[in-house]
Amino acid sequence: MSRRRRLLNGSVYLLAIIALVAGYLVVSDILRRHYADSLSALLQSNLQNSERAVERWVDTRTSEVLAHANDPMLLAAVEELMPLKGDIDALLYSDAQRRLRTFFGSFLYLQHVNGYFLIAPDGTSLASSRDGNIGTPNLLLEQPKMFERLLQGETLLTRMTRSDVQLSGSDDIRENVTNFAATPLRNYDGSVVAILALRLFPQQELFQLLNFVESSAHLHTYAFGAQGALLSHVNEIEALEAAGHWQKGRDHLLLEPPGTQSDSALPERMILPVRRALQGSNGSDIHGYTNYAGDKVVGAWHYFEDLGFGIVIEQPYEDAYGLANTFQTLTIVAFSIGLIVVTLIFLWMLEAGKRIDAHRKRLLATMKATRDVNFQVNSDGIIHNVNDALRPVFGLERRSGIGHSVSRFLDLGENELLQLTGSGLRKLANQTQEQVLRCTGIRDDGSMFPIGIRVEPLSTIGKAPVEFLIVAHDYSDIDRRENELREALQRAESGSRTKSSFLSTISHELRSPLISVIAALELLTERASSTEDRNLLDSSQRSAQLLLGIIDDILDFSRMEADKLELSRQPISLEAVQSDVIEMLRWQAWNNDVDLIPYCDPALPLVQADGLRLRQILLNLTSNAIKFSAQMRHPGRVSVAIRARESSTDMLDVTLTVRDNGIGMTQDTMEQIFQPFTQADGSIRRKYGGTGLGLTISDRLIKMMDGHISVMSDPGDGTRFEVKLQLRRAEKLAEPVPSLAGCNILISAADSEVADTLARYARAAGAKVALADDPSVGTQGFDANLLVLQSVGAAEAARLLDSLGPIPVLQIRSNGRELPPAVQGQSTIAMTSLLPADVVNELAALHRGTTAPADSASIPQSRVLLIEDDEMTREITLRMLKQLGIVADAVINGQEGLELWRSGQYALLLSDCHMPIMDGFQMAARIRDEEGERNLPKTPIIAVSADLTMEVERLCVDCEIDEYVPKPLTPAKLRAILQTHIRNGKGQGQLDS
Numbered sequence: 001m002s003r004r005r006r007l008l009n010g011s012v013y014l015l016a017i018i019a020l021v022a023g024y025l026v027v028s029d030i031l032r033r034h035y036a037d038s039l040s041a042l043l044q045s046n047l048q049n050s051e052r053a054v055e056r057w058v059d060t061r062t063s064e065v066l067a068h069a070n071d072p073m074l075l076a077a078v079e080e081l082m083p084l085k086g087d088i089d090a091l092l093y094s095d096a097q098r099r100l101r102t103f104f105g106s107f108l109y110l111q112h113v114n115g116y117f118l119i120a121p122d123g124t125s126l127a128s129s130r131d132g133n134i135g136t137p138n139l140l141l142e143q144p145k146m147f148e149r150l151l152q153g154e155t156l157l158t159r160m161t162r163s164d165v166q167l168s169g170s171d172d173i174r175e176n177v178t179n180f181a182a183t184p185l186r187n188y189d190g191s192v193v194a195i196l197a198l199r200l201f202p203q204q205e206l207f208q209l210l211n212f213v214e215s216s217a218h219l220h221t222y223a224f225g226a227q228g229a230l231l232s233h234v235n236e237i238e239a240l241e242a243a244g245h246w247q248k249g250r251d252h253l254l255l256e257p258p259g260t261q262s263d264s265a266l267p268e269r270m271i272l273p274v275r276r277a278l279q280g281s282n283g284s285d286i287h288g289y290t291n292y293a294g295d296k297v298v299g300a301w302h303y304f305e306d307l308g309f310g311i312v313i314e315q316p317y318e319d320a321y322g323l324a325n326t327f328q329t330l331t332i333v334a335f336s337i338g339l340i341v342v343t344l345i346f347l348w349m350l351e352a353g354k355r356i357d358a359h360r361k362r363l364l365a366t367m368k369a370t371r372d373v374n375f376q377v378n379s380d381g382i383i384h385n386v387n388d389a390l391r392p393v394f395g396l397e398r399r400s401g402i403g404h405s406v407s408r409f410l411d412l413g414e415n416e417l418l419q420l421t422g423s424g425l426r427k428l429a430n431q432t433q434e435q436v437l438r439c440t441g442i443r444d445d446g447s448m449f450p451i452g453i454r455v456e457p458l459s460t461i462g463k464a465p466v467e468f469l470i471v472a473h474d475y476s477d478i479d480r481r482e483n484e485l486r487e488a489l490q491r492a493e494s495g496s497r498t499k500s501s502f503l504s505t506i507s508h509e510l511r512s513p514l515i516s517v518i519a520a521l522e523l524l525t526e527r528a529s530s531t532e533d534r535n536l537l538d539s540s541q542r543s544a545q546l547l548l549g550i551i552d553d554i555l556d557f558s559r560m561e562a563d564k565l566e567l568s569r570q571p572i573s574l575e576a577v578q579s580d581v582i583e584m585l586r587w588q589a590w591n592n593d594v595d596l597i598p599y600c601d602p603a604l605p606l607v608q609a610d611g612l613r614l615r616q617i618l619l620n621l622t623s624n625a626i627k628f629s630a631q632m633r634h635p636g637r638v639s640v641a642i643r644a645r646e647s648s649t650d651m652l653d654v655t656l657t658v659r660d661n662g663i664g665m666t667q668d669t670m671e672q673i674f675q676p677f678t679q680a681d682g683s684i685r686r687k688y689g690g691t692g693l694g695l696t697i698s699d700r701l702i703k704m705m706d707g708h709i710s711v712m713s714d715p716g717d718g719t720r721f722e723v724k725l726q727l728r729r730a731e732k733l734a735e736p737v738p739s740l741a742g743c744n745i746l747i748s749a750a751d752s753e754v755a756d757t758l759a760r761y762a763r764a765a766g767a768k769v770a771l772a773d774d775p776s777v778g779t780q781g782f783d784a785n786l787l788v789l790q791s792v793g794a795a796e797a798a799r800l801l802d803s804l805g806p807i808p809v810l811q812i813r814s815n816g817r818e819l820p821p822a823v824q825g826q827s828t829i830a831m832t833s834l835l836p837a838d839v840v841n842e843l844a845a846l847h848r849g850t851t852a853p854a855d856s857a858s859i860p861q862s863r864v865l866l867i868e869d870d871e872m873t874r875e876i877t878l879r880m881l882k883q884l885g886i887v888a889d890a891v892i893n894g895q896e897g898l899e900l901w902r903s904g905q906y907a908l909l910l911s912d913c914h915m916p917i918m919d920g921f922q923m924a925a926r927i928r929d930e931e932g933e934r935n936l937p938k939t940p941i942i943a944v945s946a947d948l949t950m951e952v953e954r955l956c957v958d959c960e961i962d963e964y965v966p967k968p969l970t971p972a973k974l975r976a977i978l979q980t981h982i983r984n985g986k987g988q989g990q991l992d993s
Helices: 003-069 072-084 088-092 095-109 144-151 237-242 272-278 322-369 390-394 422-431 476-527 531-561 574-591 611-629 667-672 682-688 694-704 752-764 794-804 836-848 871-883 894-901 920-934 952-958 971-981
Strands: 115-119 125-128 177-186 192-200 220-225 283-290 296-304 309-316 373-378 383-386 437-442 448-461 464-474 570-572 594-600 607-609 636-646 651-660 708-713 719-729 744-749 768-771 786-790 809-813 827-830 863-867 887-891 908-912 941-945 963-966
Touching: 003 177, 003 192, 003 283, 003 296, 003 309, 003 322, 072 088, 072 095, 072 115, 072 125, 072 177, 072 192, 095 115, 095 125, 144 177, 144 192, 272 283, 272 296, 272 309, 373 390, 390 437, 422 448, 422 464, 448 476, 476 531, 476 871, 476 971, 570 574, 570 611, 570 952, 574 594, 574 611, 574 636, 574 836, 594 611, 594 752, 611 636, 611 651, 611 694, 611 719, 611 952, 694 708, 744 752, 752 768, 752 786, 752 836, 786 836, 809 836, 827 836, 863 871, 863 894, 871 887, 871 971, 887 894, 894 908, 894 920, 908 920, 908 971, 920 941, 920 952, 941 952, 952 963, 963 971
Parallel strands: 594 636, 744 768, 744 786, 786 809, 809 827, 863 887, 863 908, 908 941, 941 963
Antiparallel strands: 115 125, 115 192, 177 192, 220 309, 283 296, 296 309, 373 383, 373 464, 437 448, 448 464, 570 607, 607 719, 636 651, 651 719, 708 719
């Protein structure tokens, strides 16, 4: 650090110390003077309160004696006693004395007065409360001036004096002090004929009124007489008497303690307030003096000349100045802290100076070593230092660049907000903290080249930077490499788009013909007349479905490997997803003699999820469970359950469970089943088939949903897969199920799991349920009005109906099995349909005496428009519609479909998604726009597609398509679509004519 800077820092430190000391002295003086003023005000305030109390007492006693003087009885007594004033005996035995004692008796009894006198103008006591005073000169003659004022007609209180009659057993004036409230008595012409005087006892009245005790501020008050004797009580009396300073029974003079002024005359030995008061000087002393007990105190005093006594208010010096001393201590502490802070700041400044010098040295070394150009500029953008890299980068010697504006070398473009001076440099410093600013460099020969700059503030004044470092890096090589990378990226993206397009095309081209084959086989199956033909078609259909599943698995796996698979979250019903999976697999289960038993929590709300991928997960797990439970020595059984519980107000913890009693797995197998193309061994692939991708795809889909899949299994004991997902509630509400209130249901089921499932569904809908192993037991004490049977023979069913009477019966049949003849006329439901909506709707229909809608329910006569570009699919779909009795027209692209829709004759549109000229999404969007513009009701639009690579469901929602149905479109699916969306021969979008 330079000597000049050290001197500057030392001067600043010295000035700071001087400022602190001066501040300490000024603050201390202000606090001391302010506190002295406050203390003086406190003493004076309390003294004034005492003065007002004395004045009120004087006024009260004066008013009382005046009131007595106006009584005619007193004047009559004076007139009677005045002629007898020379005869003491006559005065003593006069009737007037008796009347006066009666008149003043109550006042004397209550000690409101201590005595009374009627005094003749010459001073003789005509009457008194004490016989010894009658006929003698009155005590008031000792105060001639005051007696003269009374004769002149003035009412007053006399000066306090020692009583002529001892009031206690002590000679101490404190116990015998008295004074009088006196007023003249006038005759009828107004002449003063006598004086009425009431003896008062201040010790019991006035001094108690003044409350001579310590206050909350440690103030205490006492009174003194004209000779400096104590008139009131103080706490130190006993201690001072014991010390010999005062003598008991004698006047207690308020003197300074012995040894203070022992050689002075008595008046000079009086304590300060008494001495000054008797000298005629009322006031206060806040600097401290010694009181009668030898304690240092502060106080204020006042002497009442007319009454012959004074009062003193005192406070111990330590109490008075305790708070001031605290403030003084705090001031010293604050000064000390300030001194420490200033010293620390000074030391910090020294250290900061050293760091700045070191930083500058490092900066200079860095500038010298780096290949980047480092401009040091001021706030105006003028270069005052630059490193040697200026020459190789900009073609100019270092010394030639100093003094020029940095804008000679840097061009920031046309952005007016980016300038190389003042606030522009500050903005650049903030902007380039996170990233380099790309701009143009200008060489000395005028040629331009790409550079990148960063701006850093070097030094500041206050908060504003005044010096900046601009680092400029030549980006010529980087620009060249970026262009090469950009071209490579474009080639890669083009290849990726080509791959995605190929994947979409191959998906559509592979699946569309196969889907058409599956649809044709199902159509032929429904028309086949012989069992042999039907079995042959069923086998062909299963093989086609297996091939379709393999294609889907391979396409999905390739999309996952390319990271092209995304999830689309829409409001879905988990029960509907489960129902779709069960419907797709029920024939596989029946053909393999496997009982497929579903369960879903009743009243499960709609959730936000990708329904297509959830369906795929459940389909893979359930299909595997059926496949590996078949051909066992015991009957195959697969349970598929969906359960949920609330984890928060808008989230559900959902568990999907698939359990079978098949061949099971070893621990080694369980550790590798989620690997692609993996099965237990080659024999499994040969016996059961498959690619080994289903579980891999399911596992990856579950992880994409932030879920978890687990497996538990033992060889020969079956397998249990459990999928845990956390799904958000959808804002849309699920459709309500019918109420079963008032329905008493008796359930007899051979399978306890089936019985428990039925009971849960029925109770959730409001029904009362009874379970019985033997149905006849359930009739006792339970008035059943509906019977549910599962696995009951014909004879037993007939006997049961006879015992219960004619009540509706719902029979649960095993997959594909016929009903017993005894209940052939009752309602039935397959075990694969044990889902809340199906079961409750069937029970509600039986309870109402109706039947639930069947698949064969009639469809209103309507006209449907089919938009499909594949000729085979178009032909098969038209045949399905014709078989259902529906009139249909067909076109090959969305443009033709839009034109025909405008005719207004179609109740429903069935449209493929991918077609030439105009696809199904574009057509649907145009239709919805025109419906809005023309205020038309919406026509139902059903999207049917074989493409699973795109987010079809999301696009359907965006285009307001009513429903998306993945291909293949089977007769059952088509029938359900028409029943759902066509009402009374018209679509929802058709106007009444």
